[in-house]
Amino acid sequence: MGVIKKFKKNFANFFNKLFKKQNARIGIYGPPNAGKTTLANRILRDWTGDAMGSVSHVAHETRRARRREGVTIKANGNSLTLDIIDTPGLATKIDFHEFMEQGMDETESKRRAKEATEGVIEAVKWLENLDGVILVMDATEDPFTQVNVTVIGNMEARTLPLLIVANKVDLPESSPSTIRDAFPQHPMVAISALEGKNIDTLYEEIAKRFG
Template sequence: MGVIRSFRKNFSDFFKKLFNKKNARIGIYGPPNAGKTTLANRILRDWTGDAMGSVSHIAHETRRARRREGVTIKSNGGSISLDIIDTPGLATKIDFHEFMELGMDEAESKRRAKEATEGVIEAVKWLENLDGVILVMDATEDPYTQVNVTVIGNMEARSLPLLIVANKVDLPESSPSTIRDAFPQHPMVAISALEGKNIDTFYDEIAKRFG
């Protein structure tokens, strides 16, 4: 009887947690300069009138995860409430010399590289607490990179819902079909986070995938 009572209690606790969860926690992931913060800003401006953070052409400008709670997105007559987490750009290696090439002195470059590395570790840890992931890829770049493959493999291992975003389709050299062909097992939407192109389709996919 003790085993049965324990099972019933655990089963009841599971459903209480499931139905008491107010917001789906969705992480925005991807390599540096793919447009993660631009996309986070687009979502927040469209639905709250606010913004997540500043955007820069310098890689690893976002070095700490940033969270915005209770962002309600309406689509197809319904709505979904999300906690949006904008994560630092993922990279397999962060070299301080890259910052020095941008004109920073050695001390500043090393500080940035250290913070960026810590940010990557933090982004990976966030995966333990997410309900789904938006993986942003630059549609002008080769999608079949170690970072993208690693992130997708990690999502699949955790059985997290995943939506791939092929960003920067406003650029003439973009090729979102290359991303679709590289990872056909996952849904993908091609957008320009900067210009808002195809953004309504993106919101429809969010509702469908994470709702």
């Protein structure tokens, strides 16, 4: 009986490896202007020579989720292939007046606000189809936001891996320790996606966390 159980276990392991998803689907989440697309571009340029999309100081500039498949990251002798999804900035409310403050007319502002709202809904739906999340936080801002708490709660409820990235450490007012103290139950890497500071440590943590 022991031999049969061992055979079944070995066969199950072989079957799981044979039909295991080749690429882990990892979503890059966070509030508007936290640096999600800057980070996505950094990862893609480092490993594919390409970019995910344009970066703008205007909030909600990314209004649709963008997916790049087959991004292979190598760290500490390990190789990990990911499908990376860059998502729109999550927000509890999107006011078209935010766009008008950037010099857009009312019609264009309302159109963008509508698209941004649809993008947030799409990003939330994506959470149900991911294998893990990189949650980008602005290290100059208060980490205790509804967006951050909601994403972390969702990942914890589904027992999926989460990696927190404290971005913008190149700014003098940044305080990554505040983020670490706020969510000590999850691994965190402090980086500057813009300047590439500490990016190798991030790749090591991605390989460890999502591999």
